[in-house]
Amino acid sequence: MAIYYVYHPEGFSADTSRVLRDTEAHHLLRVLRATARDQLFIFDGNGAVGRCFLQCAEPKHCTVVVEEVASFLPPARLILLQGVVKNTAMDQIIHQATELGVTQIFPILCQNGVVSTDETHMNKRLERWRQIAIEACKQSKNPFLPQIFPPRSLGESVQALSRETFKIAAALQENSHPWAECIFLLAPARTVAVAVGPEGDFSEDEYATLKATNFFPLTLGPRILTTQTAAVTLIGAVQLARGSGKNSNSWSGWPDSNRRPLRPERSALPD
DSSP states (O other): OOOEEEEOTTOOOTTEEEEEEHHHHHIIIIISOOOTTOEEEEEOSBSEEEEEEEEEEOSSEEEEEEEEEEEEOOOOEEEEEEEOOOHHHHHHHHHHHHHTTOOEEEEEOOTTOOSOOOHHHHHHHHHHHHHHHHHHHHHHTOSBOOEEOOOBOHHHHHTTSOTTOEEEEEOOSTTOBOHHHHHHHHTTOSEEEEEEOOTTOOOHHHHHHHHHTTOEEEOOOSSOOOHHHHHHHHHHHHHHHTTTTTTOOOTTTOOGGGEEESSTTSOOOOO
């Protein structure tokens, strides 16, 4: 039997019903063709996941009944500062960064980027990226939806980082350090930020900004990688080094070490 996954940011609790509308209802009813009594999971993007069944379906909305709810502990913070690139590549980065557990994404308007900076166009892209992140959460069963900020300059974005953040930049400069020198510095950090430039790399001014704000310049090897490959490689390496796969924040396995039941008298959702 197919099991469906639905995003519902308004919150929910066990033994209640919720009405799904608009995009989520349309996708569930018209695309996935779910019918009454079908099982599904809803998640709020902040770690709460509920097991439900579809009670009734109307042309433009449907009602689900929440049977059980569990909540996951927040993951270690991982922030991506990503130079904005053209549509398909940027969509891929957003999707894969969400799969890998990035908690915040700052799209960066870089000096060497070849993209339109028109505000209306960027707002449409921002909404698309947020929808892509929702779909990536469903696909990867990641209960935490990353916060995606409006595109801005590198200088504006780094100001949002706390002093305690350990910062890494994928760098093509000659003075970049290998991964072996980074991994020991990374281990004690509770928050990590990674910066990846656009296809044209960071400009000299942007490299100066990274240096002034204490980003660790890291080489990803002797080959020149596309920006989407560089982003996924760096995020994956950081997550593996921090042991993110040991106690996964995926609702597919409901690991006891990461689960905090909202209703203690109820058991965890089964596999």
